[in-house]
Amino acid sequence: xxxxxxxxxxxxxxxxxxxxxxxxxxxxxxxxxxxxxxxxxxxxxxxxxxxxxxxxxxxxxxxxxxxxxxxxxxxxxxxxxxxxxxxxxxxxxxxxxxxxxxxxxxxxxxxxxxxxxxxxxxxxxxxxxxxxxxxxxxxxxxxxxxxxxxxxxxxxxxxxxxxxxxxxxxxxxxxxxxxxxxxxxxxxxxxxxxxxxxxxxxxxxxxxxxxxxxxxxxxxxxxxxxxxxxxxxxxxxxxxxxxxxxxxxxxxxxxxxxxxxxxxxxxxxxxxxxxxxxxxxxxxxxxxxxxxxxxxxxxxxxxxxxxxxxxxxxxxxxxxxxxxxxxxxxxxxxxxxxxxxxxxxxxxxxxxxxxxxxxxxxxxxxxxxxxxxxxxxxxxxxxxxxxxxxxxxxxxxxxxxxxxxxxxxxxxxxxxxxxxxxxxxxxxxxxxxxxxxxxxxxxxxxxxxxxxxxxxxxxxxxxxxxxxxxxxxxxxxxxxxxxxxxxxxxxxxxxxxxxxxxxxxxxxxxxxxxxxxxxxxxxxxxxxxxxxxxxxxxxxxxxxxxxxxxxxxxxxxxxxxxxxxxxxxxxxxxxxxxxxxxxxxxxxxxxxxxxxxxxxxxxxxxxxxxxxxxxxxxxxxxxxxxxxxxx
Numbered sequence: 001x002x003x004x005x006x007x008x009x010x011x012x013x014x015x016x017x018x019x020x021x022x023x024x025x026x027x028x029x030x031x032x033x034x035x036x037x038x039x040x041x042x043x044x045x046x047x048x049x050x051x052x053x054x055x056x057x058x059x060x061x062x063x064x065x066x067x068x069x070x071x072x073x074x075x076x077x078x079x080x081x082x083x084x085x086x087x088x089x090x091x092x093x094x095x096x097x098x099x100x101x102x103x104x105x106x107x108x109x110x111x112x113x114x115x116x117x118x119x120x121x122x123x124x125x126x127x128x129x130x131x132x133x134x135x136x137x138x139x140x141x142x143x144x145x146x147x148x149x150x151x152x153x154x155x156x157x158x159x160x161x162x163x164x165x166x167x168x169x170x171x172x173x174x175x176x177x178x179x180x181x182x183x184x185x186x187x188x189x190x191x192x193x194x195x196x197x198x199x200x201x202x203x204x205x206x207x208x209x210x211x212x213x214x215x216x217x218x219x220x221x222x223x224x225x226x227x228x229x230x231x232x233x234x235x236x237x238x239x240x241x242x243x244x245x246x247x248x249x250x251x252x253x254x255x256x257x258x259x260x261x262x263x264x265x266x267x268x269x270x271x272x273x274x275x276x277x278x279x280x281x282x283x284x285x286x287x288x289x290x291x292x293x294x295x296x297x298x299x300x301x302x303x304x305x306x307x308x309x310x311x312x313x314x315x316x317x318x319x320x321x322x323x324x325x326x327x328x329x330x331x332x333x334x335x336x337x338x339x340x341x342x343x344x345x346x347x348x349x350x351x352x353x354x355x356x357x358x359x360x361x362x363x364x365x366x367x368x369x370x371x372x373x374x375x376x377x378x379x380x381x382x383x384x385x386x387x388x389x390x391x392x393x394x395x396x397x398x399x400x401x402x403x404x405x406x407x408x409x410x411x412x413x414x415x416x417x418x419x420x421x422x423x424x425x426x427x428x429x430x431x432x433x434x435x436x437x438x439x440x441x442x443x444x445x446x447x448x449x450x451x452x453x454x455x456x457x458x459x460x461x462x463x464x465x466x467x468x469x470x471x472x473x474x475x476x477x478x479x480x481x482x483x484x485x486x487x488x489x490x491x492x493x494x495x496x497x498x499x500x501x502x503x504x505x506x507x508x509x510x511x512x513x514x515x516x517x518x519x520x521x522x523x524x525x526x527x528x529x530x531x532x533x534x535x536x537x538x539x540x541x542x543x544x545x546x547x548x549x550x551x552x553x554x555x556x557x558x559x560x561x562x563x564x565x566x567x568x569x570x571x572x573x574x575x576x577x578x579x580x581x582x583x584x585x586x587x588x589x590x591x592x593x594x595x596x597x598x599x600x601x602x603x604x605x606x607x608x609x610x611x612x613x614x615x616x617x618x619x620x621x622x623x624x625x626x627x628x629x630x631x
Contacts, residue, residue, distance in 0.1 A: 028366035028391045031426055033619065036419040037612050040357050042339050045329040046098075047071075047322045048117065054329060054354065055079065055089050055098060060097060062608045066100060069354045070190065071327065071343055076355060079119050085606050088135060091117060093142025093255050093323060095165055099125075101135055106602025107570040108523075110134060112147055112265055114167070125167065130154060132525060140186030142323070146172075148181060154524035157181075160586070161188060172209050179205060180527045182228035183350055185235040190256075192238055199410055199534050200444055202226050203274040204240055206256060217254060218242075225249065225444070230272060233280030239264065241271060247443035251285060270441060277321035282306065282328075282346075284319055288441050291384065291414045297328075309344070309351045313337075313369065315416060335388075336367035338417045361540075366427045370433075371413050375468035378460045384442065385434040385465065386415055388425045389474075398476035400626050401430040403465050403503075407460070407486030409438040409536075427619070428628075430475050432468070436461035436491075454515070454537055455494035455550040462491060463502055467536035478504060479626045483618075485509035485604055486574065493552035493582060496559045505625045507618055509566040510574045510603055513582035514553040516540050523572045556585035562592035562625045566614050568601030594621055 040060035047054055050604035051071065058067045058076075066079040066089045080086060080100070087110070088101040096117040101110045109132045113122035126133035126149055136146035136159070143164055148157040153172075159173035159181050172188075173181075178196040185191075189210055201223035207214045212421040217238070218226045227241040229251075236256055243249045250266035251274050265271060265285055272293075273286040280300060287294045293315050297306040306317065311332055317339075318331040326347055333339040344350070358364060368391060374382040390399060402424055407414040413433045421431050435442065436458045438450025450458045462482065469475040482495045482503045489511015496506045512518040519533055519540050526533070533538075536545045548554045563586065567579035576597065586593040596617060598610050603609045623629070 011294055027547065028426065029363065031362060031366070031423070033419075033423050033612055033616050034357075035362060036423045036426075037608055037615070039338050039359065039362070039417075039419055040504070042067075042341060042355055042357060043331065044088060045318060045331075045341060046321045047320075047327065047329070048091045049093060049096065051322050051324060051327065054341065055091060056355075057087060057089060058355075059606070059608055064606060070342070071352075071354075073352055073354060075455065080115075080122075089137065090138070092164060093138060097164075099145070101133070103602070105570045105600050106568050106606060108132065108572050108602055125162065125169075126151070132157075135437060136181055137184055137188075139188045144188060146181065146184055146188060146191075150525055157525065159191065173207055183230050183238070185231045186233065187235070189466070190231065190235055192231070192240075194227055196529060196532065197609045198223065198535055200243075200448055204228055204238070204254075206238065215616075217259065227604050228411050230275035233276055239274055239617065241274070243270075243444055247445060276300075277325050278323045279325055281325055282321060287320075288412075289531060291412065291435075291441060295319065304569035306346065309342075315414065332541075333416050335369045335415050335417060336364050336422075366426065372415070373468075375434075375465060377464040379457070381437070383434050383436060383461050383465065384439075385432055385468075386413065388421055388431040388433075389430060390425050390428055390430065393474055397474065398479075399428055399474055400479035400481070400504075400622075400628060401429050401432065401466075401469050401475045403462055403469075403480065403482050404433045405436065405462060405482065405488035405491040406433070406439070407484070407488050408440075409436075409487045410440055410447075411487075412441040414437050420611075424619070430469065430472075432465050434461060434465050451536055452538060454490065455498055455552075459491060459494050459498060462495060463499055466502060477630075481505045481622060481626070483507040483509075484511065486511060490552070492563075494550075496561050496563060497552040497555040498558075500558050500560050503561060505562045505564070505622060507564045507566075507622070508579070508582075509605075509614075510568060510579070512572055512574050512578045513551065514578060515547040515551045516544065517581070518546075518574065518578060521575050521577070553582050556582060556591075557589060559586060559591055562594075562621070564594045564596075564618055564621045566596050566605070566618075567598070568603060569597055569599045570602040570606070573603045592625075 017093050021044040040058045042058040044057040045054050053068050055068050057064055064085040067076045068079050069076040084104050086100050086102045090099050097114050098117050099114050103110045104288050113124040115122040131151045133149040137144045147160050150157050156175040158171050158175050160169050161172050179193040183192040191207040191545045193205040202256050203219050204217040204226045224244045230239045237253045239253045241249045241250050250272040251264045251271045252261050253264050254261040261280045270288045276283055284297045284299050295316055314332045314334045316330050320329045328344040330342050331339050340357050343352045368388050370386040370388050373387050374384050377383050441448055466480050470477045482492050484492050489508040492506040492508040492595045493513050565579050567576050569576055583593055583595045
């Protein structure tokens with residue numbers, strides 16, 4: 001009886017959040033995919049040398065490029081017009097230049113470029129067809145920066161220092177295994193590395209550039225996750241995240257001379273980030289409270305909190321202090337609010353919104369806020385999830401539904417603006433986004449529950465998501481489909497192969513179909529982490545039969561539901577062959593499968609025109625398969 005009451009309560013909550021049935025409100029307008037996809041995705045921020053301008057990344061033009069906007073507001077200006085994705089940009093602190101990272105056709109071989117701050121011909125600082133480079137951090141004086149590059153060996157990312165304006169580069173650390181640069185002292189002479197052992201076991205190491213001495217700080221018994229985040233301004237302490245002794249990640253600091261460690265902040269949730277402003281006058285922490293980012297900023301000298309703007313139903317992210325510490329740039333995002341850049345004047349306490357992504361042609365009232373729910377699964381656990389329900393449900397009508405599974409699996413779905421979700425909900429679909437076991441943010445034990453169990457218990461969590469939808473009363477359980485990308489794409493294929501009649505159809509975006517070939521073709525720079533993949537997925541040398549058992553490709557004959565597959569030809573993580581082989585196997589048996597390959601994309605879709613083409617075809621496919629009127 002208690003179980004039944006709990007089901008009823010969950011159903012009532014979902015109905016209440018859905019806005020009841022009609023309620024006499026005006027029906028929301030229907031929006032085209034083009035109109036929703038044209039809402040730009042915006043992220044990143046960097047202040048110009050005079051702090052009058054901020055550079056950021058946006059795909060407002062259809063491709064990710066650098067845009068700039070005045071700190072006083074005004075119309076943003078597109079600085080670059082690259083046909084390849086630019087995903088990071090930073091102004092040089094002491095000269096009128098800008099650095100940025102760009103790959104080629106989605107291949108993820110990013111190079112570092114430099115160009116005049118006002119725009120112009122860029123210079124490739126890290127040339128080489130197979131070279132992958134990544135910006136690290138600026139020195140305190142702004143005359144040098146660190147970056148990572150696998151130019152020496154495609155498996156390892158060594159640490160380089162480049163001086164400005166000479167652009168002379170020198171390797172200052174030669175990587176040997178799974179160590180990854182995480183932080184540096186202000187003079188760049190002390191480097192902090194995370195040493196990856198597994199997803200839940202990571203050590204810390206300090207390297208002295210001048211002496212060449214490396215010291216391991218956290219090696220011990222058991223699996224403990226440690227992650228360096230920042231040095232103290234004087235370089236004497238290292239701040240780091242650690243789940244030692246508990247389920248959740250706390251913030252600690254260690255004295256680099258005595259090696260004494262102490263807890264700085266802890267909660268019953270993960271603390272996911274922390275750090276100092278440029279001169280160390282401000283300190284911030286970010287806590288992931290059940291999927292919601294709680295940010296606290298204090299003035300170091302007084303311990304006084306810095307109030308952030310009251311923005312209900314909004315997530316704040318992307319904190320970036322200006323070097324003068326006059327300004328704090330940040331992003332605000334919500335289910336009905338695209339990511340927009342804001343500026344806080346720290347002295348005056350005033351906030352200014354610098355970008356406006358939602359056009360006047362789209363009424364925010366027509367968009368849908370999610371309900372954060374938990375539903376029971378097969379073993380008594382509860383699965384956190386976000387439920388999106390069309391506005392003004394018609395009484396007695398049943399709606400199709402999509403269960404959307406996130407990638408990773410080391411990831412967490414949170415609320416936030418997603419044009420794909422809003423499009424499907426706007427056109428009459430219920431959407432459920434679960435954080436199945438293996439997701440981050442819910443404790444160490446929950447995170448490990450998917451280890452060596454791909455296609456097993458996590459898939460059951462998705463199936464029980466369908467059971468939850470069935471209890472709501474307004475979902476047509478014969479028209480529930482599963483959609484996902486990367487690991488989520490694998491889950492789609494696993495669902496159709498291992499639970500052939502549960503879902504009406506599947507949409508797989510760059511998901512692996514054969515775990516044996518997936519593990520055999522990982523990028524060279526993932527090679528040092530191979531043992532982790534063996535723990536997470538399985539060891540092909542000793543568990544080939546198990547991997548075949550969990551690979552949808554070897555069970556293609558069981559797939560009876562229609563499938564739509566999307567793949568980027570330049571994907572370095574999940575090669576095109578993963579999609580090719582499952583599509584070929586299904587076509588041989590005469591199954592319904594549609595396949596879209598994008599020659600100018602990698603792992604997922606970045607270009608707006610490609611996203612529109614893909615999801616327009618997916619919507620038409622689902623409408624036909626589910627026998628829905630196409631709108």
